[in-house]
Amino acid sequence: MFRALLPRDTSFFDFFEKHAALTVEGAKEFLALTNNSSDLDSRVRRVKEIEHETDVITHQCVEALHKTFITPIDRDDIHRLISRMDDVMDLLDAAAERIKMYEIRVFTRELKTFAEILVHATLLVERAVKGLRNLKASEEILKCCIEINRLENDADALFRTCMAQLLNQEKDAIVIIKWKEVYETLEFATDRCEDVANIVEGILLEHA
Amino acid sequence: MFRALLPRDTSFFDFFEKHAALTVEGAKEFLALTNNSSDLDSRVRRVKEIEHETDVITHQCVEALHKTFITPIDRDDIHRLISRMDDVMDLLDAAAERIKMYEIRVFTRELKTFAEILVHATLLVERAVKGLRNLKASEEILKCCIEINRLENDADALFRTCMAQLLNQEKDAIVIIKWKEVYETLEFATDRCEDVANIVEGILLEHA
Amino acid sequence: MFRALLPRDTSFFDFFEKHAALTVEGAKEFLALTNNSSDLDSRVRRVKEIEHETDVITHQCVEALHKTFITPIDRDDIHRLISRMDDVMDLLDAAAERIKMYEIRVFTRELKTFAEILVHATLLVERAVKGLRNLKASEEILKCCIEINRLENDADALFRTCMAQLLNQEKDAIVIIKWKEVYETLEFATDRCEDVANIVEGILLEHA
Incomplete structure (x- = not known):
């Protein structure tokens, strides 16, 4: 009874979903x-605009966290989740900016x-955080998390292949360093998707 | 009484120990x-086989976590512990693969x-996770954790020395980048051992 | 009454403050x-001396954590906080050592x-951890955290600009790799300041 009267704000799910859709x-x-x-x-500019929009949502989410008395899921989990989600968009923006700044014009x-x-990974993150509204459907959410893990492994393997190709074939070390920075940034973005999946899986475990 | 009837699965310790022994x-x-x-x-292939075996254990452990009602230690700690343990073997595999892919044939x-x-570090991780079965023997476990931290410092210092040698003596930047990737991967593996030590230490603190 | 009799050691705040001041x-x-x-x-030597001093404080803090029955804030948060604080000084030391070892003599x-x-960031960390003594003044602490986040963004942008300049202007790949290592180490140090800010913010959320 008492509990029902407290402001149990569920807008956190809105923050997650808006953020995920933008990403x-x-x-x-x-x-x-x-x-x-x-x-x-114009593409790089558009990516940066989106990054600013996700930044605003992240700040609103953290501010709401400081003002909300009872949260639907653990406060610390909300904080970590939105922070890692935000990292993904930051890294996409960083990769776009690097391509521009390093004057890379021929794409591989x-x-x-x-x-x-x-x-693919950000679509799965979107489905996973949507699933948080209804923790009963945990099978479905878990599948997304496992699939995100698989994609991270793919990105990891792709990174190694790219590096081996570059290091064995490209003669200009500066070109190698440029591409390494770009590929690495993208690989980190998939790592952060995996972090999101792990946090979501942790939330499921706590509510199991 | 009631508690004794619940399925208090202790197989998590088996997962940790099997995983640690394989690593x-x-x-x-x-x-x-x-x-x-x-x-x-053949060595690189064998390392990859072991990495697959540890992967299977990690998946079994996480699956068990989703199905077990009461866990001997905090669910989130089990999840983080097996994940970080798995990273160590992933990085050993990545280092072996890099040596092969980058066609490095003269070893330093x-x-x-x-x-x-x-x-040395993985042997200490093995002893530390074995210790988790009996949290009363925390002195012994703590010693392992401190020693793992020391080894991580050693690896860090070794990495810096290697990089200074390479950067001041090697003339071919591509060779430098190759070795940097290999050394870095190994240094990351010791970082993950340190993460494992920190998680184990955190578990001890909670049960102090 | 009973609570007041227990050894509620507040020396953890002393550890944080001493550590932050040294950093x-x-x-x-x-x-x-x-x-x-x-x-x-002589400067590099002095930085290393300070790093040793912060190391000693970190060890004392963790040891005290194992011996203290009731802690003023969550044990795990204390452990993570002092560990991340320690990383900042480690990385400052690593950057200084790299400059020396890589024989960099002209500074940018x-x-x-x-x-x-x-x-700037370490001064804010100092203010933020001082604030932990009195969690009521959370507005002030939060401002420090937000400002640390802003500085981390600045460092990130600075790193990208430095890398773009190096990669587009410097012809010697080995010089690029040296500076990349130094700048990267400093950028990681601001990342760890941000981690400290996030942990402090998490502590505020738990005591809100």
Whole structure:
């Protein structure tokens, strides 16, 4: 009875979902960027805009956390979840900016594959955080988490292949360093998706 | 009375111990690899096999976590512990694969030293997680944790020395990048051993 | 009544404050180092001395944690907080040592800017952990945390600019790798300041 009267704000799920949807948009924008270097500047700008929008949501979410008395899931988990989600979009933005700043103009097939993995992973993050509204459907959420883990392994293997190719074939060390930075940033983005999956899995475990 | 009737599964300790023992085997295989580049391919394959075996244990452990009602130690700690333990073997595998893929055929004395540190660190991880069965013997476990921390410092210092040598003596930047990747991967593996030590220490603190 | 009789050790705040004050001193020493390469050796030595002093405090803090029955804030938070604080000073020391070992003798304007950011960030960490004594003044502590986050963003942007400059202008890949290592170490130090801010913010959330 008493509990029902307390402000049990569920808007945290709204923050998660809006943030996740924007990050999917950011990943799709990044994928479009890898298809065509002619509209690079406007794509990079658009990715940065999306990154600013997700930043605003993150700040609103953390502020709400400080003002809400009872949270639907553990406060610390909300804090860690939105922070790691935010890292994904930060890294997508960092990768786009690096491509521009390092004056990379010829895109590799592997760059596109990284972007495709990230579109896939951010869509799964979106489904996983949507699932948090109803923790009873944990089977479905867990499947997303496992799939995100698999994609992170794919990104890891792709990174190693890219590096081996570069190091064995490219003669210009500076070109190698540039691409390494870009691939690494994208690989880190999939790592942060995996962190999100692990936090979601942890929340499921606590509510099991 | 009621508590005794609940399924208080202690198989988690079995998962930890099996995983830790395999990782020690992986580290020893990696050390053998650094002694002799002639059997490189079969060693790299064996390291990858062990990595697959630890992967299976990790998945079984996490699945058990979702099905077990009462766990001997905090669910989140079990999840984090097995995940960080798994990272160690992943990184040993990644280092072996890099040596193969980058076509490195002359091994340095420092590579062997890194491998020795990792054999030592994984043996300590094995002792520390064995200790979790009986949290009363915390002095002994703590000693392992402190020793793992010390080894991580050693690996850190070794990495810096290796990099200084490479950067001041090697003229081919591509060779520098290759070795940096290998040394870095091994240094990360000791970082993950330290994470395991910190999680174990955290568990001790909660049960103090 | 009973509670008042238990050893509620508040010396943890002393550990945090002493550690934070020393790290500020370390950051200032590092800043002084970036002004003048002629006294490099003595500055690097002084940074290492401070790093040893913070190490001792960290060990004392963790030891006290194992011996104290009731802690003023969550045991795990104390453990994570002092560990992340310690990482900041470790990385300042690593950056100083790298400059020396890589025989870098001409310092860039950007190196000094990184050092200034770190003096600023460590001063804010000092204020934030001082604030933990009185969790009622959470507004003030939160402001410090937000400001640390902003500085981390600045460091991130600075790192990208430095890398773009190096990669587009410097012809010697080995010089690029050296500076990348130094800048990266300093950027990691601001990341660890942000981790400290996040842990402090988490503690505030739990006591809200």
